[in-house]
Amino acid sequence: MSESMPIWSLIIEASWVVQLVMLSLLIASVVSWVMIFQRAILIRNAHQSLRAFEDRFWSGIDLGTLYREVATEPDPDCGAEHIFRVGFKEFTRLRQQTGADPDAVMEGAQRAMRVAMSREEEKLEANLPFLATVGSTSPYVGLFGTVIGIMNSFRGLANVHQATLASVAPGIAEALIATAMGLLAAIPAVVAYNSFSSRVENVVNRYDTFADEFSSILHRKAHTRVNQD
């Protein structure tokens, strides 16, 4: 085996179980990278639009005007905007009803915002479990392929009288590729999962804060109006 061993020949000559393992790992890797890119884009957009919306919200603009602007061209990426839209809509709708109790109005608006927030959170966290699964299982899948490969290589060794390193090495190298692929699939998935989940948590916290701030504004509005009446 003094000849160079191109990696492709190692993959092609592996047994079919190992090849199956490699194929599944390759697919897992591709899909998890799709998820990684998609999540990265989505979370970045959510961050940016959240910041932009907060700037707009605190710029002293009239809430009714803001609502009209937002309702005509909603930004699907921005969770805070969605929360604001739903909350404000619910608030105005309830308040327009005659004899609405300010607390009841507030409660309704808050409930609507909670629902919108959990929707947003769901949207942000979608696909993250897949990354976690790939991250935690693909090393084991790769290891399984390696064990099978090494088993085969040793079984082939049983017929040889004098076992040399050269007679085992190719089989082991072949088998180890499966582990390498498993790790290659798992490492980015784990890193991405950790980074994304912390970022999602960050964004969700900010949504939460925003919802609280917004509901305090609405609360003030509801009660001042009642007091005026």
Added chain:
Amino acid sequence: MRIPDSYRLPVILALALHMLAGLALLVVWPVSDPVKFKPVPTHVKASLVQVKSKAKPVAPRKQVKKKPKPEKKKTVAKKPPPQKSDQQKKKEIALKKKKEKAARDKKEAERKAREKAAAEKKAKQQREKELKRQRELKQQELQREQELASLLESEEAFEQEQQQAATDHELAMGYADVIRQQVIPHWSRPPSARNGMVTVLQISLVPTGEVVDVNVIKSSGDAAFDDSTLRAVRRAGRFPELQQLEPRVFDRYFRKLQIEFKPEDLIR
């Protein structure tokens, strides 16, 4: 299948990434390969020398006897016609001539009859010969067939034997390797050792694995070096692994074993 818009770019990116990685592997791997673990020069080499020549000389090659062609003896002995020895005596006596002529005629007739008889005899002989030849031919054919069958058989046996010899050889190689590795630790090279020196020893072994005799077959030209190799083999003493060998293999390969010593790993 339609991919949602938000996924189109990620899919493209992911596929591109994997293709790039695969391409990089394809390109980079052979470059990083030339490390190719250089085989450590084997400075002690055990070469197998067969003592007994192979039991059978290369199978009996086709030596189908050439069928002896019956020579066709077609040389019918033709009697030279008697010389006409007359005429030159002039016409002395017509009578005599006449007589002579009559005698000649007679002779001629006689001769013709004789010839005819001879020809008949010849034809008969020929026929007999032909028959005999055919019989012989048949016999030969039969014989040839038998020969062919036996040849085939022997060929098969030969093949089997060769296979056996191949496995034996493999086995013997393994044991030669064991011996080599046992000798190496006992070998301390003298300071006069130089690269390019080769000493070949012949070791005589007995089936218990004991070394009974060591000889230098090919000297390196340096007495100290030769001595060091001899010492190494004597110190190794015996190779008990050889007891596991079948006597047949032992006889063929290990009665006399040649070991080559080369100080190739010296950096000088």
